[in-house]
Amino acid sequence: MSMDDSQITRTQWHRYVRARDAGHKEYVEEARKFDAFYYGEQWSEADRRVLEEAGRPALTINHILPAVNTVLGEQAANRADIRFKPRRKADADRAMMLQKLVQYILDDQKYDWKESEVFADGLINDRGYFDVRIDFDHNAFGEVKLDVEDPADIIPDPDAKSYDPEDWKEFFKTRWTSIDDIEVEYGKEKADAIRAHAELADHDDTLDCYRFQTTFGDTRSVAGQHGNEDRTIRSVRIVERQWRRPHKAKVFVGARGDIRPVPDAWTDDRAAAFARDNQLQIIDKTIMKIRWTVTAGNQVLHDDWSPYTRFTIVPFFPYYRRGRPFGMVRNLISPQEQHNKLSSQELHIVNTTANSGWMVEEGSLADGMSVNDLEREGAKTGLVLRYNPGTTAPSKIQPNQIPTGIDRLSMKSQASIRDISGIHDAMQGNASAEMSGRALQSQISRGQVQVQKPLDNLARTRHMIAQVILSLVQEYYTEERVLFISNDLDPNAEDEELVINQKTAEGIHNDITLGEYGIVVTQQPATDTFRDSQFNEAMQLASAGVPIPPHILVEYSHLAKRTEIADMLKRQQGMAEPTEQEMQMAQFQQQAQIQDIKLELGKKQAALQKLLAETGHIEAKTASEADPAAIQNQIRIMELQADVQKHLQQLEARIQLSEQSHKAQQKRQEQTSLTQMRGQNLQQETQISTAWINANRKDGEQRPARNDDAQTDE
Known part of the structure; x- marks a missing residue:
């Protein structure tokens, strides 16, 4: 190992230990406790054991679960709606193209479900994280990939006080992995070096770096107890650090002084052409750039400039105050523990008062019953006691009265949970049956105000997600791509074809790499809820007299065969897309109408011509005087000329309509064929590119933190 690698690993480990000891270890323990309370495991083992030995109950009445689930339901009912507004060097068409592309990426990555996971992590564990980067595993050109990270694996900058990672100096991602996985991902040489270092390292130096297990099945991970010769590595901690440092780079400078870094993936020629086309200058400037370092033990697995202009991590914090994020469960633990203890104590008092004991004179019990028998059987229902004549009858000990107010303490703790969480009975569907609809809606609205802050911070996270995706798309989606976008509201509808960066004779059409865009993030109801609201509004408008076509109402309904019914209604109204047979029939009818017009025109x-000849003959015979027959013929000639002109115009219109219909049919067929050809060409190009990459990748080649990053560097 070189001196540089030694310095890198030493610095990396010291920075990791500093961030870990600045509160992350305590956070991991707290997060485990928060998870346990959400699951319902709300008693420590020590407390439960003491209660069991004393014969006392340990009740768990989980009020945290429904409170958290109510807020999770609010999030699941409202999904992200991301739109782009054109600003500089952009237009509305490209903004709409970007909007469809980003929505396609989010749908492809199952973003809605992943967002629900991150939102739940934030509410329960105080923190949730996305990881957004370019992946080359399934597409040789690369595609945006979103992952959900475990909050325990992410260590944010301990010195940061901002919600946005753009203001962080560094962050760490750490995970345990096997030595075999390291060999597969980074090569045998690295794996052997890590194995050799682990076998010779002291226990104190490897406490948080290696996990060992002794041979023959002993899974204890403490090193040094049995000597170095009989232990093997179970797992190795990989420390991944993304951090900012000054770097001299090329930047674009606009006429107004705006500065944008030149993407690393761009060649000098492309950067120069872009600057020339947009009246920009390229200068050298020292900027803060992201460095990506990955280490394991004393080995540097990857150390290079990041291929991205942003950190790959995107956080979600339900509540955030000056660098201290916190979630919903943290403040509910104390009242929940109080409620469990009071409920358990209340049950214990009831149990003890139900069998308080007996007062028995010695030798008074008859039928051979002993005091031990009475102790064991004395609490049974319908017990009959016989005692010897002349002795004092056995009597029950008068139990202590239940302390006044203990039941009210339990109710107070339950009310504290409700007040702290902001989740009222109306939001959980437990409102009184006597409550009016207006009052119920008012309570729900007031309760929703209590949970607006987590949803507002979720909107902020969505905005950062859109920024990261826009940056990746404009930097890496540079070649022509054909995408097919589905209609969520109508799954049976044909997919919409979306072509970006299309190369034409005039240049690149739909070039999404150009321009600056503003991001507008709103929320809309989930698909089913949105369909219901649209159906109700459409029915109200139709009832008010708005002429909404019947097939629109059917499409917004939940009928099982709504698509077939809507198509039938559209055909009845003449608004449906004609079938191939219907187009042929229409074309035949057009030709028949043209022939009829031609025949009628010939007759006219x-x-x-006959009338003109007769009129000329009459005029020749009676040139000296006006003939009434000639005048009548002139009138008839004018009428026939008007009819002929009318038929000529009808013939011309029918011919034009027939030609337009024929051209539209040809265009539709050409588009279908072109779409199929583009799909085949794209598949062939992807296969060729993948085969070329695999053929040129050397065995044992060192790779960066993940496969997609290595291919990005290539």
């Missing part, structure tokens, strides 16, 4: 023209 023949009659006109």
Whole structure:
């Protein structure tokens, strides 16, 4: 190992230990406790054992679960709606294209479900994290990938006080992995070096770096107890650090002084052409750039400049105050523990008062019953006691009265949970049956105000997600791509074809790499809820007299065969897309109408010629005087000429309509064929690119933190 690698690993480990000891270890323990309380494991083992030995109950009445689930339901009912507004060097068409592309990426990555996971992590564990980067595993050109990270694996900058990672100096991602996985991902040489270092290292130096297990099944991970010769490595801690440091780089400078870094993936020619087309200058400037370092033990697995202009991590914090994030469960633990203890104590008092004991004169019990028998059987229902004549009858000991107010203490603790969480009975569907609808809606609205802050911070996280995706798309989606977008509201509808960066003779059409865009993030109801609201509004408008077509109402309904019914209604109204057979029939009818017009036109023209000849003959015979027959013929000639002109116009219109219909049909067929050809070409290009990458990748090649990052560097 070189001196540089030794310095890198030493610095990396010291920075990791500093961040870990600045509160992350305590946070991990707290997060485990928060998870346990959400699951319902709300008693420590020591407390439960003491209660069991004393014969006392340990009740768990979990009020945290429904409170958290109510807020999770609020999030699940409202999904992200991301839109882009054109700003500089952009237009509305490209903004709409970007909006569809980003929505396609989010749908492909199952973003809604992953967002629910991150939101739950934030509410329960105080923190939730996305990881957004370019992945090359399934696409040779690369595609945006979103992952959900375990909050225990992410260590944010301990010195940061901002919600946005753009203001952080560094963050760590750490995980335990096997030595075999390291060999597969980073090569045999690295794995052997880590194995050799672990076998010779002292226990104090490897407490948080290696996990050992002795041979023959002993899974204890403490090193040094049995000597170095009989232990093997179970797992190794990989420390991944993304951090900012000054770097001299090329940047674009606009006429107004705006500065944008030149993407690392761009060649000098492309950067120069982009600067020339947009009236920009390229200068050298020292900027803060992201460095990506990955180490394991004393080995540097990867150390290079990050291929991204942002950290790959995107956080979600339900509540955030000056660098201290916290969630919903943290403040509910104390009242929940109080409620469990009071409920358990209340049950214990009831149990003890139900069998308080007996006062028995010695030798008074008859039928051979002993005091031990009475102790064992004395609490049974319907017990009959016989005692010897002349002795004092056995009597029950008068139990102590239940302390006044203990039941009210339990109710107070329950009310504290409700007040702290902000989740009232109305939001959980437990409102009184006597409550009016207006009052119920008012209570629900007031309760929703209590949970607006986590949802507002979720909107902030969504905005950062959109920023990261926009940055990755404009930097890496540079080649022509054909995407097919589905209609969520109508799964049976045909997919919409979306072509980006299309190369034409005039240049690149739909070039999404150009321009700056503003991001607008709103929320809309989930698909089923949105369909219900649209259906109700459409029915109200139709009832008010708005002429909404019937097939629109059917499409917004929940009928099992709504698509077939809507198509039938559209055909009845003449609004449906014609089938191939219907188009052929329409074309045949158009041709028949053209022939009829031609025949009628021929008849009119023949009659006109005959009438003109007769009129000329009459005029020749009676040139000296006006003939009434000639005047009548002139009137008839004018009518026939008007009819001929009318038929000519109808013929011309029918011919034009037929030509337009034929051209539309040809265009539709050409688009279908072109779409199929593009899909085949894209598949072939992907296979060729993947085969080329695999053929040129050397065995044992060192790779960065993840496969997608290695291929990005290539």
